[in-house]
Structures are given as C-alpha cells and as structure tokens.
Amino acid sequence: MLTPAENDFLCNTDVGTPMGNLMRRFWIPALLSEELPGPDSDPVRVTLLGEKLIAFRDTDGKVGLVDNYCPHRRASLFFGRNEECGLRCVYHGWKFDVNGDCVDMPSEPAESNFKDKVKITAYPCVEKGDIVWAFMGPADKMAELPHMEWMDVPAENRKIAKLVYECNYIQSIEGEIDTTHAAMLHSRLDSEEKAATATTLGGRYQYKDKAARFFVSEKEHGLLIGARREAEEDSYYWRISRWLYPFYSMIPREPHGTTRLGIWYPMDNENTWVILVLWHKDRPPTDDESREIYACRDLIPGTWYPKQNLSNDYMIDREIQRKETYTGIPTDSGRAQDSAMMETMGKLIDRTHEHLGTSDTAIIAMRKTLTKAARDLEEGIEPYAATHADVYKVRSGGAVLPRDVFFSDDKEVLDDITVA
Ligand code: FES
Ligand SMILES: [Fe+2]
Structure with a gap:
C-alpha cells in the first residue's frame, strides 16, 4: 500500500517533479x-x-x-x-x-x-x-547512453515492437516484474495437465508451483530478481529477471539465448510508451521466438494502439474462457491479457486500496528503489546508472538447479545459466 503522496511521488513525471527530474537524468x-x-x-x-x-x-x-x-x-x-x-x-x-x-x-x-x-x-x-x-x-x-547487448548485434538479430499502454508507467512495469501472474493469467485450462510434457522450463514448472518465492538483490543497474519454484524432488526452477533504472525490465525467454527487454516510459502520467526488443547475440530470432513481437505489432493502422484494447474489452470470448483458456482473451503472446489487467485498474491506481503479499516482493523493492533514487537526487546525489553505461550489459535467464544451490548473482554463474 502507498499513501496518496507516496503514489504521486512515484508516478508523476511532469516537469519539475522529483520523479520527472530523475527520469530526465537518463x-x-x-x-x-x-x-x-x-x-x-x-x-x-x-x-x-x-x-x-x-x-x-x-x-x-x-x-x-x-x-x-x-x-x-x-x-x-x-x-x-x-x-x-x-x-x-x-x-x-x-x-x-x-x-x-x-x-x-x-x-x-x-x-x-x-x-x-x-x-x-x-x-x-x-x-x-x-x-x-x-x-x-x-x-x-548529460547521461551516457545505456550500453546494452542488443545495441551491438547486427540489426537482423533483434526485433522491435512499439505500442501504447493506456495507464501510468509504474503500472506497466509492475505488470512486467510480477512473474507470479503467468501461471494464472496466461494459462490454458489444460496447462497443468500438460506440464509434464512441456518443452519449456516455465511450461513444466510454473503451473505446478504457483507461489514462487522471490529473492531480490540491489545492483548498480537496478534489481536482480530470482523467482524460485519447486521443480523435481531435489531441484528448484529459478526464473531470473531484472528491473533496470529507470524504466527497463528484462525477462527470460525460452529457449534461453534470446532475451527480451521491455522499455516502459511515460508518455504522460496516464499513458505509457512500450518498446519491446527481442534479440539473440548470434543469429536472428526465429518466427516462433518472435511471436510476442509480432503480436505486439497488431495495431490499429496508423496508430500505436493495439487492436485489442479497452474499448472492445480486449476481444474477450466467454466461450473460449469456458472451454480453453483462463481469460478467454485471445492472444499469441499474453500481451493483450497483460494490458487488460494493467489498463482496467484505471489509468493511475489508487494504491491505498491494494493488499500486497509475498508474491509482490519484487514490486515493493522496485517502488522503494526508484523512490529512493528520486529522493537522493533531491539531496544532490546523482543516479549512478545514468553515467555508467556498462552496468546495463546484463541478461536475464532461467535454470533448474539442485536445491542446495542458490541462484547466484555472480557474473560467471549467471552467464552460464543465461546462455543456451
Ligand atoms: S511563426 Fe508565428 S506562430 Fe510560429
Ligand atoms: Fe504477463
């Protein structure tokens, strides 16, 4: 829960506001x-x-x-x-x-x-x-341009989509770093039944254990987020994502080797520009790997607004909801299901009414970290990441590890588990 003043501090990026000043350092x-x-x-x-x-x-x-x-x-x-x-x-x-x-x-x-x-x-x-x-x-x-891996790969090795979410940018980011929802919002009615034969780690384990445990550590780039789920008797499935100053997220994609960056930056306080970048360091992403990007390009012609949107209830089909998928919102990637949740909260949530649980650990950490950076700037402390471009040279990933091995933030270990 946030008080109205805390919420405004976090969400308002207009000229002259503390968060607006922080954003303008990047x-x-x-x-x-x-x-x-x-x-x-x-x-x-x-x-x-x-x-x-x-x-x-x-x-x-x-x-x-x-x-x-x-x-x-x-x-x-x-x-x-x-x-x-x-x-x-x-x-x-x-x-x-x-x-x-x-x-x-x-x-x-x-x-x-x-x-x-x-x-x-x-x-x-x-x-x-x-x-x-x-x-x-x-x-x-003047900041340094963040130095991210996708900027250096040949153009054909990255795919980009751009669209608008009709809500505040913090809502958009929170929807992204909340991995718990995937096992519900994006599931099919037979997802649990099919988990045993799923070909991805997410497909195999996220339905079996819907209450991921979160481990969050503060890094120079922002936050490293480890979500742990039960896997086999002697192992855990770790899903490792990141939030990066001030409006980036990096979540794992399977097969590992492709990574997806989300950029969720304010158009104004009630609308978010979204840019998604999918890349592979050695080769172009395949069509199958690019499904989310293609789905995000399904826009009203001449605009950046998705065809499935608030005005048509995201084209929900109650028959499909009864028989096939959890939401009944047709999608090739989860995108429309995500924005249905983000946007229908209202353009700017009143966070005095929310009740956060343990599954919201990463969200709470992001709010605190971003708020602290804006407060520090008010005190004259400049954001470190803005002038240290190389802190952005990271990826996300996932792995099944023996139960006695903690997911590590040690660079070498993380490289191991992020590269296919
Ligand atoms: S030149 Fe007169 S309004 Fe622009
Ligand atoms: Fe989602």
Whole structure:
C-alpha cells in the first residue's frame, strides 16, 4: 500500500517533479528511427514525460526534437515545413534548426536581430539500435547512453515492437516484474495437465508451483530478481529477471539465448510508451521466438494502439474462457491479457486500496528503489546508472538447479545459466 503522496511521488513525471527530474537524468527513447524515414521527411508528434514535442529529420539526416509550440505565437510545429535544415512554422515563417536556434524570421525587418535572441526548446538526440534517444535533462548532467547487448548485434538479430499502454508507467512495469501472474493469467485450462510434457522450463514448472518465492538483490543497474519454484524432488526452477533504472525490465525467454527487454516510459502520467526488443547475440530470432513481437505489432493502422484494447474489452470470448483458456482473451503472446489487467485498474491506481503479499516482493523493492533514487537526487546525489553505461550489459535467464544451490548473482554463474 502507498499513501496518496507516496503514489504521486512515484508516478508523476511532469516537469519539475522529483520523479520527472530523475527520469530526465537518463536518455529517453523518443521514437523509432524508422518513424523519420529520410531527410526532410514528415514531422512527427511525440509526447514524452508530459511534454508535447515535434521530431523531425533535417536535410542532413540529423534528428531534431523541439517543443510543439512555436515560441512566436504558439502555433503547432506539427504543421511545419521541413526544409533546408530546419523546421519552418507555417504561421509566420519562423524557422528552427535541430539545435533550437531560430535561423530565419521573415516576419521581422531585415535589420532586426530579434531572431538571434529567440530559441525553441530542443533536446539533444542520438540514434542507436534503431531508436532515436533524447536527453531531456540539464546540459551539464548529460547521461551516457545505456550500453546494452542488443545495441551491438547486427540489426537482423533483434526485433522491435512499439505500442501504447493506456495507464501510468509504474503500472506497466509492475505488470512486467510480477512473474507470479503467468501461471494464472496466461494459462490454458489444460496447462497443468500438460506440464509434464512441456518443452519449456516455465511450461513444466510454473503451473505446478504457483507461489514462487522471490529473492531480490540491489545492483548498480537496478534489481536482480530470482523467482524460485519447486521443480523435481531435489531441484528448484529459478526464473531470473531484472528491473533496470529507470524504466527497463528484462525477462527470460525460452529457449534461453534470446532475451527480451521491455522499455516502459511515460508518455504522460496516464499513458505509457512500450518498446519491446527481442534479440539473440548470434543469429536472428526465429518466427516462433518472435511471436510476442509480432503480436505486439497488431495495431490499429496508423496508430500505436493495439487492436485489442479497452474499448472492445480486449476481444474477450466467454466461450473460449469456458472451454480453453483462463481469460478467454485471445492472444499469441499474453500481451493483450497483460494490458487488460494493467489498463482496467484505471489509468493511475489508487494504491491505498491494494493488499500486497509475498508474491509482490519484487514490486515493493522496485517502488522503494526508484523512490529512493528520486529522493537522493533531491539531496544532490546523482543516479549512478545514468553515467555508467556498462552496468546495463546484463541478461536475464532461467535454470533448474539442485536445491542446495542458490541462484547466484555472480557474473560467471549467471552467464552460464543465461546462455543456451
Ligand atoms: S506562430 Fe510560429 S511563426 Fe508565428
Ligand atoms: Fe504477463
């Protein structure tokens, strides 16, 4: 349970809030590179952390991310002309480059130097791993771009999906690090019966023991989360995932060797941008391994909103619920079942009414760790991970281990169990 004040502290990332300040110490994925397909392509509306912005790619291929509102009389630059290394407001013709400098002001006399005094908010951008990243914090606190394995693999070895969850980003992250739900929410009515012949460790053991024990340790990147379930008489099944500052999760995928990163970052306080990245370090993920990514790409054309959504009750089929699956929400990956739970809690949960149990250990730890980082920043203590890119070079995994072996956070052991 959180008090209203604690909940607001955790969930509110608007300009000037403590959590908003913490988020702005990290690089934010603004949009996919492919959304700005070439020089002088169409400008794109992007809302990040409650700020309405416009992204554009200039004549030289450089990406700009500027305030939506023209500093002259506040017209929207979405309608701007993207021309000759700048975005020109169509109202009176003021033109801005990717750095936010006003480079032309045809509505003022030629001898005026007013143009040199006007700037528009512009955030620095870099492109890496098919994503345009923006830094929205103070210039003298510039972060390092997190160094994750998927950024270094050939493009064909990673697959990316982007969509929107219509709820606060903390709800989205909590849904991700809560592994306990998989044995219920994502199950079929015969999952337990078929467990003995399942080909994945999750399929074999997560239905047998629905009350995983959680072991959470704080790391430089965030949290390492071990969920332990009964396996055979002499062994446990360990499912090992991570939460990484400030809005990433890494959960294991089977067969091990592919890993999936979730990026759950605020569009505003009531909507979350979701980017999922699946990769294999040596080869392209197979179609079977990519099912979740493909399912997440099933969107309303021209939008980032899933076809299965709040407005159609996620296409629940009560007949299927009676006879085949636990939820009756059709899915090829669990995605629609997850968002049905996240979004129908309300856009921003009132956490005074919740009752957390032992299965919520990782969620409680994430809230505490993130809150502490924001409080530390208020005291002048900068977040370590923001300027230490290599702490992000980790994976998730799973293994069946003898009962007397504790899942380890020792790097070598973890490498052993994360690589197929
Ligand atoms: S409002 Fe943009 S140039 Fe006047
Ligand atoms: Fe799920």
